[in-house]
Amino acid sequence: MNKNLAKLAVPVGVVGIILLLVVPIPAIMLDILIIVNIMLGLVTLLTTMFVKKPLEFSVFPSLLLVATLFRLGLNVASTRLVLGDGYAGQVIEAFGHVAVGGSIIIGSVIFLILVVIQFVVVTKGAERVAEVGARFTLDAMPGKQMAIDADLSAGLITDAEAKARRAEVSAEADFYGAMDGASKFVKGDAIAGLIIIIINLVGGIAIGMLQRGMEIGDALNTYALLTIGDGLVTQIPALLMAVSTGMIVTRSNAETDIGSTASAQLTQSRVALVIAGGAAILMAIIPGMPVLPFLIVGGTLIVVAQRLKVREASNVATAAASEAAEKSVAKTDTTEDLIEQMRVHALEIMLAPDLVDIVSGASDDLLARVRGLRRKIAMDLGVVVPPVRTRDSVDLPSSTYVIRIAGVEYGRGIAPAGKVLALGDFLDTLPGTETVEPVFGLAGKWVPSEMRHSAEMTGATVIDRVSVVVTHLSSIITINAARLLTREDVRVLTDGVKQVNPSSVDDLIPGLLSLAEVQRVLQGLLIEQIPINDLPRIYEALSLRAKTSNDPEGLIEAARMALGPALTAQYLDGSVLRVIMIEPALEQSMLEGMRPSDQGTQILMDPARIEAVLSSVRASVATVEASGLSAVLVCAPALRPAIRRLVSTQTGGLPVLSYQEVTSANVTIETVGVVRGTDSISA
Known part of the structure; x- marks a missing residue:
C-alpha cells in the first residue's frame, strides 16, 4: 500500500499543480501549500548536504522542475487572491507586516536583496558549475569506459562489476547533463518572481483605485505589502532550491557528508x-x-x-606503541620464524616504502586486485597461481616495485604516489615524468592525479597506479606460468579431474606416466600459452600416446592435437586463419635434417641457410603486421617442435601450428606469406 502511494504521489502532485494554475483555492489552503513549499526547499537543501556523492540524489533535476512549477502555481493562486479579495492568507500577511515591519521600503529592499542573492550570485554560479561539470563529464566518458574495459580484460573486475561501473558512468553523465538544463529552471524562476511582483504591484494599485475607489496611498499601502509578502514567501524557498542546486553540482564524490568533510579539513x-x-x-x-x-x-x-x-x-x-609492538613481534627468533624467513616464495611483489599505501585493505587496493587476477588466470589458463606475497623493501629506489618469482627478479617498474599513467600521443602539454609502459612498451607520462581529466581530454588512456602494477604482474605470470606450475599443483588438479572423470586419470597415472612426467607435459603446453583447463581431454590423449612412447615431445604434441580446434580458435579473425607457409622444398630439407637431442628434436642445416630462413620469417611477419593483421606459421607435425624452438625467440613468440592442428578446425585458410631458404622472399 505504501509503495503504491509513493508511486502515485508525484503524478498526483503534478496534476494538482496544474489545477492550481486554473482553479481558485481558499486562503487557508494557500497557507498550507506555502508552508509545504518552504519545507520542501529546506528538506531538499539539507538532503544535498548529507549525500556523499551527487548520484545519491539523482532525482534532483526532476524535483527541481516540479518545485519550480509548484512555486509558480502558488504565485498564480496568491495573485488571484491578492487582486480579487485583497487578502491572501495569514502567511503572506505575516511576511508583509511582521517580517518587514509593515514598511513598504524595507520590504522592497529585502525582496530585491533576496533576488540579487539568488539570481546574480547563487543561480549564476550554479549554472556555470553545472555547465562545466556536464562538459567535463561527457568528455571523460570515453576514457572511463576504456579504463573499465582494460580492468575487465586484465581480470581485475568481474563482468557484473564492469556492468555496474559502466552504468554508474552513464548515470553520472546523464545526471550532469540534466543538471545543466535544470539550472535554467532556477534562473527562469528568479526572473519570473521579479516580473510577477511588478505585475502584482501595478495590478493591485490599479484595482484599488479604479474598482474600489481607494486613494493611491491606501491602495499602495494595502496591495504593496501583500505583494511584497507574496514575493518573500516564494523567493525564500526559491533561494533554498537555488542553494541546493549549487550545493549538488559542486559536491564531489567523498566518503562522508559535507559537514564531516568540512569539519575534518578545516x-x-x-x-x-x-x-x-x-x-x-x-x-x-x-x-x-x-x-x-x-x-x-x-x-x-x-x-x-x-x-x-x-x-x-x-x-x-x-x-x-603499535610500532613498538610490531617490532617486538618481529624480533622473535624461534626456529619456525627463521624457517619462514628463509623460505623462498613463489611470487613476490616488493614495494618501495612510499608505495605501501596501495596495500590499504580497501576493496580496490592491490591485494583485492591480485585476488581478482588469480581468479582470471585460473579461468583462462587452468593454472592456480600461488598466493602473492607483498612486502616493502628499503633497498628499492623511491616509487619502485619489483616482481619476483622464486626469489629472482622478473620485472621492475615505477608507480609514483599521487600520479596516474597517461598513455597517448599528445601528452607534451601535460606536466609529469615521461616513462615507458612495462608490458607493451608504450610511451607514456606519469601525470598528477588532479590532471586526470585534462589527460583524458587529450584522448589519452589514463591508468591508476594499482592497475599498472597488476597488469605488469599479469603479464609476468602468463609468460612464466610453466615455472609456477608445481608438482603439488598437478596433484591437486589431477584429484579434481578424478572426481568428475576418474577413468581418464586411472588409465594414465601411475600406470603409464608418473606425476612428474604429466607435470612436464603440462609445463610444455603452458610455455606456448596453451590453456590446460581441459584436463580430461589432455589426459585421454596422453593415455593413448603413452602406450607407445613416453617421449615428452611426442606427449606434448599428442595433447596439442586433442586441443586442436581450441588452439586454432584463438588466432582466428572471424572464420579466417591467416598462415605463413614453408616452401615445400625447404620443408623437405628440414625433415631430412631432423636429429634427436636431450632438448628435443633439432634441425641440422648450414648456418647461412638457417639465417636466411629466419630472415624470411621475420620479413613475412613484418609484412603481415604492417597491414594491421596477425598470422601463424604452419608446418608438418614432425617439424613443429623444432621449428617453434628455432623461430619463437626471433619473432616475438610467433605461434607455430601443425597442418593437423589447423585442419582439425572448420576454418578458412588464407596464405599471407611463404618462408624460403634463400634470400628471395615471397609474401
Whole structure:
C-alpha cells in the first residue's frame, strides 16, 4: 500500500499543480501549500548536504522542475487572491507586516536583496558549475569506459562489476547533463518572481483605485505589502532550491557528508587556527573595535587548536606503541620464524616504502586486485597461481616495485604516489615524468592525479597506479606460468579431474606416466600459452600416446592435437586463419635434417641457410603486421617442435601450428606469406 502511494504521489502532485494554475483555492489552503513549499526547499537543501556523492540524489533535476512549477502555481493562486479579495492568507500577511515591519521600503529592499542573492550570485554560479561539470563529464566518458574495459580484460573486475561501473558512468553523465538544463529552471524562476511582483504591484494599485475607489496611498499601502509578502514567501524557498542546486553540482564524490568533510579539513592545520585566533585577538585592541566579540572568536579558535594538539599527541603515542609492538613481534627468533624467513616464495611483489599505501585493505587496493587476477588466470589458463606475497623493501629506489618469482627478479617498474599513467600521443602539454609502459612498451607520462581529466581530454588512456602494477604482474605470470606450475599443483588438479572423470586419470597415472612426467607435459603446453583447463581431454590423449612412447615431445604434441580446434580458435579473425607457409622444398630439407637431442628434436642445416630462413620469417611477419593483421606459421607435425624452438625467440613468440592442428578446425585458410631458404622472399 505504501509503495503504491509513493508511486502515485508525484503524478498526483503534478496534476494538482496544474489545477492550481486554473482553479481558485481558499486562503487557508494557500497557507498550507506555502508552508509545504518552504519545507520542501529546506528538506531538499539539507538532503544535498548529507549525500556523499551527487548520484545519491539523482532525482534532483526532476524535483527541481516540479518545485519550480509548484512555486509558480502558488504565485498564480496568491495573485488571484491578492487582486480579487485583497487578502491572501495569514502567511503572506505575516511576511508583509511582521517580517518587514509593515514598511513598504524595507520590504522592497529585502525582496530585491533576496533576488540579487539568488539570481546574480547563487543561480549564476550554479549554472556555470553545472555547465562545466556536464562538459567535463561527457568528455571523460570515453576514457572511463576504456579504463573499465582494460580492468575487465586484465581480470581485475568481474563482468557484473564492469556492468555496474559502466552504468554508474552513464548515470553520472546523464545526471550532469540534466543538471545543466535544470539550472535554467532556477534562473527562469528568479526572473519570473521579479516580473510577477511588478505585475502584482501595478495590478493591485490599479484595482484599488479604479474598482474600489481607494486613494493611491491606501491602495499602495494595502496591495504593496501583500505583494511584497507574496514575493518573500516564494523567493525564500526559491533561494533554498537555488542553494541546493549549487550545493549538488559542486559536491564531489567523498566518503562522508559535507559537514564531516568540512569539519575534518578545516581543522587539519593547527597552526592555521592559532594564527587566525591570534589575529582576532589583535583586532580587538584596535581603537573603536568591539572587544568582546573578537576576544570570544579568537579564544575559541585557540582552544580548538589546543585540543587538536592533544589529539595529535595521542595519535602519535598510539602509533608509536603499535610500532613498538610490531617490532617486538618481529624480533622473535624461534626456529619456525627463521624457517619462514628463509623460505623462498613463489611470487613476490616488493614495494618501495612510499608505495605501501596501495596495500590499504580497501576493496580496490592491490591485494583485492591480485585476488581478482588469480581468479582470471585460473579461468583462462587452468593454472592456480600461488598466493602473492607483498612486502616493502628499503633497498628499492623511491616509487619502485619489483616482481619476483622464486626469489629472482622478473620485472621492475615505477608507480609514483599521487600520479596516474597517461598513455597517448599528445601528452607534451601535460606536466609529469615521461616513462615507458612495462608490458607493451608504450610511451607514456606519469601525470598528477588532479590532471586526470585534462589527460583524458587529450584522448589519452589514463591508468591508476594499482592497475599498472597488476597488469605488469599479469603479464609476468602468463609468460612464466610453466615455472609456477608445481608438482603439488598437478596433484591437486589431477584429484579434481578424478572426481568428475576418474577413468581418464586411472588409465594414465601411475600406470603409464608418473606425476612428474604429466607435470612436464603440462609445463610444455603452458610455455606456448596453451590453456590446460581441459584436463580430461589432455589426459585421454596422453593415455593413448603413452602406450607407445613416453617421449615428452611426442606427449606434448599428442595433447596439442586433442586441443586442436581450441588452439586454432584463438588466432582466428572471424572464420579466417591467416598462415605463413614453408616452401615445400625447404620443408623437405628440414625433415631430412631432423636429429634427436636431450632438448628435443633439432634441425641440422648450414648456418647461412638457417639465417636466411629466419630472415624470411621475420620479413613475412613484418609484412603481415604492417597491414594491421596477425598470422601463424604452419608446418608438418614432425617439424613443429623444432621449428617453434628455432623461430619463437626471433619473432616475438610467433605461434607455430601443425597442418593437423589447423585442419582439425572448420576454418578458412588464407596464405599471407611463404618462408624460403634463400634470400628471395615471397609474401
